[in-house]
Amino acid sequence: MEEYSNLTIKDWAVEDRPREKLIKKGMQSLSDAEIVAILIGSGTKNESAVELSKKVLKSANNNLNELGKQNIQDLTKMKGIGDAKAITILAALELGKRRKISDVITKKKITQSKDIFELFQPILGDLPHEEFWILLLNRSNKIIEKFKISQGGVSGTVIDVKIILKQAIEKLASSVILCHNHPSGNRNPSSADDSITNKLKNGAKLLDIQILDHVIIADMEYFSYADEGKL
DSSP: OOOOTTOOGGGSOGGGSHHHHHHHHOGGGSOHHHHHHHHHOOOOSSSOHHHHHHHHHHTTTTOHHHHTTOOHHHHTTSTTOOHHHHHHHHHHHHHHHHHHHHHHHHHOBOOSHHHHHHHHHHHHTTOSSOEEEEEEEOTTOBEEEEEEEEEOOSSOOOOOHHHHHHHHHHTTOSEEEEEEEOTTSOOSOOHHHHHHHHHHHHHHHHTTOEEEEEEEEETTEEEETTTTTOO
């Protein structure tokens, strides 16, 4: 594509404008920067929306997952990105996450650790702090409900075994899946992770409830206790 320095999108050739390109060639023809440009709508006096969008992506190492970890304050540090544009970008990324979650919940049945990862990665993958969630299942391994049990800091969160078992009993769950994240990006379980897993496994067994898995989310990777034979 020809270089269009200091031109607005209206000055570009029609086939190079993101909106017109989308209509003519489809969404798949657009680069990430062009899609972000459609979201923000306009650039600055000296930069087109696409040029500004390239800067936004560069701030996240051209990685959409990294961009999803930014907040309004991070985005508005860039000249030309105010609150409205930052909110629009973050809202679009959040909508994408929720679409992933909806796809998994529609399936309803959990058959493997990958199903758990696909459900919780959009929720936990981008967080700067730890959260601990549970997934309650019936005898057919169909999802009854998911709950956030606790929220902590960068390196840990407090887990109350009684609260987890209470939720399982009240919802008449036959089995429970545990899930939490490691903001550090290290997917390997800690000794504290092993300890809480064993406590919950032993406590649930007394109530005829099975702990099917404990999955640790670390960005785009995960660790499964079931897969690794640790349950």
